[in-house]
Amino acid sequence: MTHDSRRASRKGFSLVELLTVITIISLVTALSVQGLAGVGGSAGRLRQSVTQTASLLSQARMLAISQNTYVYVFFQPDQARRRVDVMMVYSRTGINPWRGASATPLPAASGDLAPAHLLVTLEDTQLLERSAAPTQGDFAIVRPQPAFVMDLSSSYQLSHQNTVYGKSVVFRPTGEVYVPPLSYTGVVELVLGPATAEIPEQSAAVLQIVGATGQTRVYQR
DSSP: OOHHHHHHHTSOOOHHHHHHHHHHHHHHHHHHHHHHHTSSTHHHHHHHHHHHHHHHHHHHHHHHHHHTSOEEEEEEEETTTTEEEEEEEEESSSSOTTTTOOSSOEESSSSSEEEEEEEEEEETEEEEOGGGSOSSSTTOOOOOOOSSEEOSOOSOOEEETTEEEOEEEEEOTTSOEEOTTOSOOSEEEEEEEETTOSSGGGGOEEEEEETTTOOEEEEOO
16 A cells, blocks of 8 residues: 555545544533533533533534535424424535525435434523623623624524424534524524523523634533
């Protein structure tokens, strides 16, 4: 085997290898956060949800960059069950399948899309509006305040098992993040709070996803 062929063989991960890595990371994350769920009641379960979400966003960025494709992370609050369902899908072709598409939701598993994670459930957690995360006062979450910050909202819709997901962030092949229909996002703020708290904003956690890099930062009190 020549030097060039050896170098080419080590060029990168195949899609199957990367999805295997993502699955292993998910299992390790799930095992590590199980202990958090039983510590501190709802506060422990919120820490578990924050850890799961940050890990999932990191995996989405890694998948987008390594496979030169679009990756979509969808969130669906389920108030009746006091949880948030999360799905991650990617473009099989490297082309955004929603571009020019109608408002009809695309199925999670289709000719254009494939699931990386079919369903992740954030138990005892609710998705709060960004304005609900205090920026001043006794319960302030100290964090950077960029000029251009987006909530989770999207013109893209995903369908899975009779549920339509309408809140999402999109990772470009470069690792950048945006919230459609806008093509640029400075920072995306994802605010999670305990579903059972009387005033969930007082216990909320903020995940900031930097648009230019796709990196996620977590802020809690």
